[in-house]
Amino acid sequence: MSATAQRDKSATQDELIDAVGRVIARDGFGALGINAVAREAGLDKVLIYRYFGNMEGLLAAYGERGNFWWTVDDVLEYAGKSPDGDLAAWLTVVFRQHIEFLRHHPVTLEILAWEMSDRNPLTIALEEVREARGIELMRLLAGRFGADEQTVLRHIGPVMALFGAASNYLVTRARTIRTFNAIDVQSERGWQQIYETVEAMLRAFIISLEQETAQ
Secondary structure (H helix, E strand, O other): OOHHHHHHHHHHHHHHHHHHHHHHHHHOHHHOOHHHHHHHHOOOOHHHHHHHOOHHHHHHHHHHHOOOOOOHHHHHHHHOOOOOOOHHHHHHHHHHHHHHHHHOOHHHHHHHHHHOOOOOHHHHHHHHHHHHHHHHHHHHHHHHOOOOHHHHHHHHHHHHHHHHHHHHHHHHHOOOOOEEOOEEOOOHHHHHHHHHHHHHHHHHHHHHHHHHHHO
């Protein structure tokens, strides 16, 4: 394949992947389909089959390349700028970055809301991407702080899962409802309250974990 043909192929794939996000954002998940995506991209639907195999393959590619979820590199780059390099501060920055990503990606919030009531090829594809990146982050965390990988996955993994699930719910809910337990989840002040509380909880948990492992 010539360099020009390869560029054309990549550009076509990118346009089809981008079209998936545009259809979701404008028309909702019920409108997704081979014909709708091809029409949105202004391309022949045969190209979806040629480059992705089928609609499920295109959705999997959207999950991997469609800016649906944060990348580990993006989170680590920001976390590395944290003025305090200890584990609790680092985890708090990761948590903050997760929330800020969600707050600025309305299509992701639509998908998170949708997957609560319907399991389908799109939610499955995106779930796999999300889970893989979460595990990758935990493994890199272990390497960064010289911790045993299994210890991190067993102890810190569940804590971050709880915080992650809570933040997914709160940010999704904040699309239409302003307060939760008297916290304004549509304001920067409200989220700052949450960030400070999360860091305090993480510090207490890590101290407890260190005391437990030292015994």
